[in-house]
Amino acid sequence: MKPTVTPLRYPSGKTWLLDYVKEFIKFHKLEPKAIVEPYAGSASVSIGLLQGGLVNEAYISEKDPLIVAFWNAVLYQNEELVEFIKSLEVSLETWYSLKKYLHFDSDHKYNTVELAGAFLFFNRTNFSGIIKGGPLGGKQQQSSYKFDCRFNREKIIEKIQGLHDLKGRLHVAEVDGIKFMQRMTSGTNENLLFYVDPPYYGAGRELYRYYFIDEDHQKLSAFLKRLEHPWLLSYDDADFIRNLYTDSKTFPVYTDYQSGNLRRNVRELLISNFLIPPLAPSIKVEGKQHGNNTRMVDKVN
Numbered sequence: 001m002k003p004t005v006t007p008l009r010y011p012s013g014k015t016w017l018l019d020y021v022k023e024f025i026k027f028h029k030l031e032p033k034a035i036v037e038p039y040a041g042s043a044s045v046s047i048g049l050l051q052g053g054l055v056n057e058a059y060i061s062e063k064d065p066l067i068v069a070f071w072n073a074v075l076y077q078n079e080e081l082v083e084f085i086k087s088l089e090v091s092l093e094t095w096y097s098l099k100k101y102l103h104f105d106s107d108h109k110y111n112t113v114e115l116a117g118a119f120l121f122f123n124r125t126n127f128s129g130i131i132k133g134g135p136l137g138g139k140q141q142q143s144s145y146k147f148d149c150r151f152n153r154e155k156i157i158e159k160i161q162g163l164h165d166l167k168g169r170l171h172v173a174e175v176d177g178i179k180f181m182q183r184m185t186s187g188t189n190e191n192l193l194f195y196v197d198p199p200y201y202g203a204g205r206e207l208y209r210y211y212f213i214d215e216d217h218q219k220l221s222a223f224l225k226r227l228e229h230p231w232l233l234s235y236d237d238a239d240f241i242r243n244l245y246t247d248s249k250t251f252p253v254y255t256d257y258q259s260g261n262l263r264r265n266v267r268e269l270l271i272s273n274f275l276i277p278p279l280a281p282s283i284k285v286e287g288k289q290h291g292n293n294t295r296m297v298d299k300v301n
């Protein structure tokens with residue numbers, strides 16, 4: 001079974017894509033100094049690349065303050081977060097009592113550890129880790145899946161403690177993804193790789209507290225088309241998205257992925273300004289890759 005790199009169960013989390021991103025980097029001989037992940041969620045790709053030694057630093061951004069609080073607590077208040085998790089009774093009563101953290105406003109009085117702990121609790125006890133979803137097993141607990149079946153406290157704590165080592169190399173921002181990428185590219189020619197995993201086009205509204213409308217997808221496409229650093233984008237497949245990336249340097253592919261405990265096929269669109277190498281048997285390039293591959297040829301040869 002594949003070890004997971006983050007303690008989060010994230011809807012559309014990309015642990016399954018990590019090996020492919022590593023291959024992508026090697027194929028293009030990219031040697032990035034840092035990875036930039038503007039739509040972080042569980043940040044599985046950034047953390048996997050850091051832990052695998054493929055990058056020295058990762059810069060992640062996320063709009064949901066609960067997720068930002070989680071990453072900040074992991075890095076800067078690790079012991080307090082662990083104590084908070086130890087103190088939690090894993091019960092439906094706790095689930096109801098923590099609900100208030102999902103409805104805070106900008107004047108909230110909660111501290112980072114409380115927000116982080118509440119986020120982790122819902123992430124591990126809600127159906128599919130969906131933060132605004134319902135509890136595993138249902139509110140009546142009549143299913144064969146019980147509320148605490150994904151809350152292995154020891155393992156969660158072990159992973160959180162393990163991530164503390166990334167302090168100083170993992171940088172977290174609470175900024176809109178496009179603004180974050182603009183900030184990362186202004187006035188620097190550093191060797192950066194952008195891994196971009198925006199909210200899904202189809203199910204984004206159901207999966208995340210912050211999601212995109214059509215205009216946001218359009219703005220992201222316009223930004224990426226101007227971005228000169230290598231970027232790799234993953235999306236759920238939809239005609240609307242395909243039409244945004246018909247540009248000559250983009251290469252839609254499908255991945256039919258089955259791995260370890262993830263016994264499901266993932267049909268996802270990968271798009272890049274570099275050639276998408278069909279290195280893993282699970283990656284299927286759809287049709288002929290076309291367009292101007294000059295940059296890819298330069299890198300490979």
Ligand SMILES: C[S@@+](CC[C@H](N)C(=O)[O-])C[C@H]1O[C@@H](n2cnc3c(N)ncnc32)[C@H](O)[C@@H]1O
Pocket residue numbers: 010011012013014015038039040041042043044045061062063064067175176177178197198199200208209210211212
């Ligand atoms: C597809 S998920 C990312 C999943 C991540 N790659 C992983 O492996 O867990 C998209 C994320 O974008 C965040 N998001 C939504 N709108 C955003 C925005 N404008 N700027 C930054 N993050 C945003 C959502 O909260 C969600 O966590």
